[in-house]
Amino acid sequence: MSQVAAHLHWHGARGLEQAEFFAEGMHCANCARSIRAGVGALPGVRQVDVNLTTARVSVSWDPDRARLGTVLDAVEDLGFHAVPLNGTAGSEARHAARRGMQKRIGLAGLAAMQMSMYTVGLYAGAWSGIDPWIEQLLRVTAMLIAVPVLLYSGAPFLAGAWHDLRRRSLGMDVPVAAALLLAFIASVLDTWRNSGQVYFDSVAMFVFFLLVGRYVEMNVRRSSLNAGEALVRSLPATVTRLRDDGRSERVPLQQLNAGDRLVVPLGAVIPVDSTLERGSTLVDESLVTGEALPVTRAAGARLPGGAINMGAACTVRASADARHSTLASMAALIERAQAERPPQAQAADRAAAHFVFWIVLLAAATAVFWYWFDPARAFPATLAVLVVTCPCALSLATPAALAAATTRLARRGVLVTRADALERLAAIDTVVLDKTGTLTNARMQLADVRCVGALPRSAALALAASLEQRSAHPLAAAFIGATTDRVAITDLREHAGHGIEGIVDGATWRIGKSDWVAQLRARTDPAAARPAAPAALTNADPDADDCIWLGSAAGHAAAFSVADTLRPDARAAVARLRSLGLEVRIASGDRRATIARVAAELGIAAAEGRMDPQAKLGLIRRLQAQGRHVLMVGDGINDGPVLAAAHASCAMGGGAALAHAAADLLLMNESLVGLAGAVQTARGATGLVRANLRWALGYNLCAVPLAAAGLVSPWLAALGMSASSLYVVERARRFARTDA
Amino acid sequence: MSIALLLIPLGLLLLAVAVWAFFWAVNNGQFDDLDHVAEHALEDESPAAALPKSPP
16 A cells, blocks of 8 residues: 555645545446545545546545545545556556456356357257256356356456445446346256256356446546546656756656756656757657647757657756646646536436436336246346346446547647536537637738838848847747848847847947937937938838837838738638638737738638727627627637636647636647637537437337346346447547547 | 266366466466557567567
8 A cells, every 4th residue: 555655645735635546446426426425524635536537536635634544445445446647556556457357358258158058058958858967967067157257257346336335325336236146146046956047157148248348448438538648647757857966866756846957768758848958859749739740859949748759868957847837737627627527427427326226126126026927037037127227328428428529639739628618619609719829820920121211122131130130039030031141240239128239341230119229320410319210111001010120320221010920720720610600700909900901811701909808708798698609719818708708718728828728628739720620529529428328318218128028138138238338438439539 | 968977077177278378368468458569560660668568
């Protein structure tokens, strides 16, 4: 236990201690509820979050009143096994669980095959006569094989039912174990009495089918942990830190601080946000941004935590500690999305829990009815009722479909941060787009150049580019990208808030704000104390977002208009949104003329500019009053309240924006086309949920009466029950894999 | 029919052998990764780190 404890326990906020682990043995909503109630009832425990889909449990408690040991003991007592999330102990435990399951399935399958031979002999004997001693020999042999199947392969069901009964609840294992024990004991008694029918083959087949169902479910659960979470789990428990004296040491990930230098070997995950110290390396960022191809990063480049180093071992400097990295924020958002159970799933869970109760009641009623009517059929009919019903299919229908959709979106760089986001997203009919940072990217581009006097346009550009060449200001990129010509320049100096100054051929040039550029002339020509910019230049494009001036002692020489550029995929994205039947609008705080130009370029009729957040909120309220379901797309930072008011919201992810994003969806790769895909996936997922629920309900409604009527033999019931939950899970898995 | 006295224990023995062989295979990690091992042959250079660790 101490080995487990070391991996899953840390000190949380507000003096509380916190632990997080997998609960092996959790199959149904009922199990989740019993952990929540059982652990929550311990003195000192503040909060228990249980995630059924991933079997994750997170507990926080007051260290003065409770201990980790008490919490883990309580979990074990409830019949579950606590397994750490990562680290070698965790993966070994998961490994062992998987192998154990495979062995149970193997034994049950081989035994069922072998046993069917003896059973065929018994059936044939009943038909055409058989020596009584051979009949008895076959029965005893079948019993011999059934014992290990029941006690080894069937152990999870028996143990699960035992724990269910001990905490006085009806889980899914109760009817299963009742059916197994009933069939086995009745068969043993019949063997003892040397007469009647034996059901040893049904026991083996039932165990086999059920185990296969559970095994597939277990695998799906593990693979449907979406990309982000799989990533968090792939984080190393320890990292190699370089000390100042040049030696390296291994420290736990949690002890890493901002500013530490780390060595990241080939193929390892970069554990926290960091910058590359020197050289260059190939980095696979697909888990963070969805970008499929590895990218080359040079020294000084920012590497997001969670990227995988595909190049040689490199040295990086951590820019945040493990708790405050991109990865931690992603994990927290995913965690939040999974901790919340969408209302639809909650309803299905409650239904499934009631369902088990009614099944046990119905089985009793069936037994009584057939006992009066035809005692010979009472036993197989009761067994069939217990076996054929499948509450699993009901309670798996919603989480399986939603997890599949989340996985599919994560692969394309769309992070779902709220559990019910997909349901809401599927219902939207109007999309309101912000402009800056959403339709356009932050990259600035030269929109217009106007010159005065003898200075030709190309020379003005070359001068500007040369002055800006070392600047990190976002505006500088516009000039650097505009021309490759450079002039020799000395004494390059950046004046914060004003612009850049440099000397070309002995003359001082400035680029920046109009007043500041004008000061140059004022120095040599005091007569023109504060010369205004020439009229030809002041009449610059009123749509321009920003105006930058170039000048020397001779006065203003050129004016540059700069605007942010439309994302290359904006047009395609708007077209795809339209093709889904959505109305697209623009609401932006930018100048009306700029918005009109962007709207015309994208072919959007409903575009409004000069809107502050209050006005945007008003627009959304107005649209909602018309009965519309609005999806608001913004940059996620300053339109928080607007995003919150909309029916569903989406923000551009990445970097610091992630931590305080109020949005339901984050576009991690900053590609708008993903948005249309997300809407489509959400619609597909809600369709799948409905279809799954219909199927599970339909199956049970058909199967139960047939079983109660004695028309289904016990082994067929076992097959039907396993097949029905496999069908639900398999459809979700197919949905996760298809690309729309 | 006394041949049954021989055949049935023989069947049980074969079952035991089959179960033993299957357990041996599982314990040796034969079923640990059914998806990706097949692709190893296609990889350019298989660095030691990329290969699954040899079974304990």
